Amino acid sequence: MKLSQTGLGTIKLNHIDEKYPGQSILLQTGQLVQYGAGLFGYHSIPLLVKRKVEKIIIETLNKYGCIEVLLPTLQPDIIWKNSGRYDHYIQDETMLITKSNKGTFCLAPTGEEAMLEFAREKLKSYKNLPVTYYQIGEKFRNEIRTRGYLLRGKAFVMLDAYSFDINEQEMTKSYENIKKAFLEIFEKIGIKIIPVVANNGAMGGKKSEEFMLISKQGEDKILYDEKTQIGLNTEILEKENYQQYLKEEYGIEDISNFKEIRTMELGHIFQLGTRYSEMMNGKFINQEGKEALYEMGCYGIGVSRIVAALYEENLITDEKWGPCGFSLPKTIAPYFIQIIPKMENQERQKQANEIYTTLKKEGIEVILDDRENISIGSKMKDCKILGTPYMIILGDKAQENKIELENVKTGEKQILTIEEILKMFK
Numbered sequence: 001m002k003l004s005q006t007g008l009g010t011i012k013l014n015h016i017d018e019k020y021p022g023q024s025i026l027l028q029t030g031q032l033v034q035y036g037a038g039l040f041g042y043h044s045i046p047l048l049v050k051r052k053v054e055k056i057i058i059e060t061l062n063k064y065g066c067i068e069v070l071l072p073t074l075q076p077d078i079i080w081k082n083s084g085r086y087d088h089y090i091q092d093e094t095m096l097i098t099k100s101n102k103g104t105f106c107l108a109p110t111g112e113e114a115m116l117e118f119a120r121e122k123l124k125s126y127k128n129l130p131v132t133y134y135q136i137g138e139k140f141r142n143e144i145r146t147r148g149y150l151l152r153g154k155a156f157v158m159l160d161a162y163s164f165d166i167n168e169q170e171m172t173k174s175y176e177n178i179k180k181a182f183l184e185i186f187e188k189i190g191i192k193i194i195p196v197v198a199n200n201g202a203m204g205g206k207k208s209e210e211f212m213l214i215s216k217q218g219e220d221k222i223l224y225d226e227k228t229q230i231g232l233n234t235e236i237l238e239k240e241n242y243q244q245y246l247k248e249e250y251g252i253e254d255i256s257n258f259k260e261i262r263t264m265e266l267g268h269i270f271q272l273g274t275r276y277s278e279m280m281n282g283k284f285i286n287q288e289g290k291e292a293l294y295e296m297g298c299y300g301i302g303v304s305r306i307v308a309a310l311y312e313e314n315l316i317t318d319e320k321w322g323p324c325g326f327s328l329p330k331t332i333a334p335y336f337i338q339i340i341p342k343m344e345n346q347e348r349q350k351q352a353n354e355i356y357t358t359l360k361k362e363g364i365e366v367i368l369d370d371r372e373n374i375s376i377g378s379k380m381k382d383c384k385i386l387g388t389p390y391m392i393i394l395g396d397k398a399q400e401n402k403i404e405l406e407n408v409k410t411g412e413k414q415i416l417t418i419e420e421i422l423k424m425f426k
Helices: 023-026 044-063 077-083 088-091 111-120 168-187 235-237 241-251 273-277 303-313 346-361 376-385 419-426
Strands: 031-034 038-040 074-076 096-102 103-107 131-140 155-164 194-198 206-215 220-225 230-233 261-272 283-285 292-293 295-302 316-319 322-326 337-340 367-368 388-393 403-407 414-416
Touching: 023 031, 023 303, 023 322, 031 414, 038 044, 038 074, 044 131, 044 155, 044 303, 074 077, 077 088, 077 103, 077 273, 096 194, 103 376, 111 131, 111 155, 111 295, 155 168, 155 283, 168 206, 168 261, 168 295, 194 241, 194 261, 194 273, 206 220, 220 235, 230 235, 235 241, 235 403, 261 273, 261 303, 273 295, 322 367, 322 376, 337 346, 337 376, 346 367, 346 388, 346 403, 346 419, 376 388, 403 419, 414 419
Parallel strands: 194 230, 337 367, 337 388
Antiparallel strands: 031 038, 074 103, 096 103, 131 155, 155 295, 194 206, 206 261, 220 230, 220 261, 261 295, 283 292, 316 322, 388 403, 403 414
């Protein structure tokens, strides 16, 4: 990518939001564009971060035997009325609706109803089960109190998955399979997650767990035992006979060592049982030739929330200026190297283009900062703002055959040949 083609210019950071400095930097530098409360557009770099997150999710869920599908976000109101949730969403003004001469349609805040409609015609026999369908797409909720930019918006990208099984025992197996997949996803992304015992709430069902990141930006408070690394949502303590529930479902007998910490929810999994299949007549023919209800589970990861968390958790802070950029994990960074030439020097400009072409040819993601009338110092600051892990600086003193490669996060420098750089990143 050539920076001159992106429209991104050098902007001096001012009045950074102290609570959400990472996303504040993205907004000030035009990497995020706000269209209204809770509505954001992505420029190239954060968009590629989002796509890398999605790629990890897709590859991991496919590995665990899940099937990717894509359902419409705009849905007829009848499927929500069939589940009994339409009135609830309308009364609390969560759901966005549109009316036409063809009827009333809803912008989906979640996907249980649509997925059950999708599965009903395909999973008619026990021979078709078990199966877990998943999709990644945009959802819409009319959040009255949007906050945290991408952390709680009206439109957001999420992974939602749904398992269908013949009985409760098999549903539990699917639930544990997805839990294992989720833990692997977060590890690959580079986020340390705590699985937290949670309350099913309005979703219903028997059991649920949240995937929490310890974060000062989090809205949630949980009880956490550092020794066992087990977390509890404080809402679970409002449950009747919670002590018996914790013992039977999670083997937790004593919570005296648990301490309160602030966290950010990035994922949630539920054992739904037959709640939705019963309301929406979701049935299959079992081994005895009789009709039976699907035992379901549902599983979600907030993709746009993960993007926000990655930027907030990987800030670079200057002792003098404060938050000044990012050092994104290598698995997530869209580009590995940023080439910064002195554009007034024709020889260095030519050298930069040759290095850029060589790296691209070898499949190494690279940015060429070919913007004119901008100092090398300003370009180096912009490299941090874009979250590129390494930079190559080509000033007047640069050598023809030796290249200075700098680690943006640590400041460590190496003098290498182009062949050594290729070997290092390939």
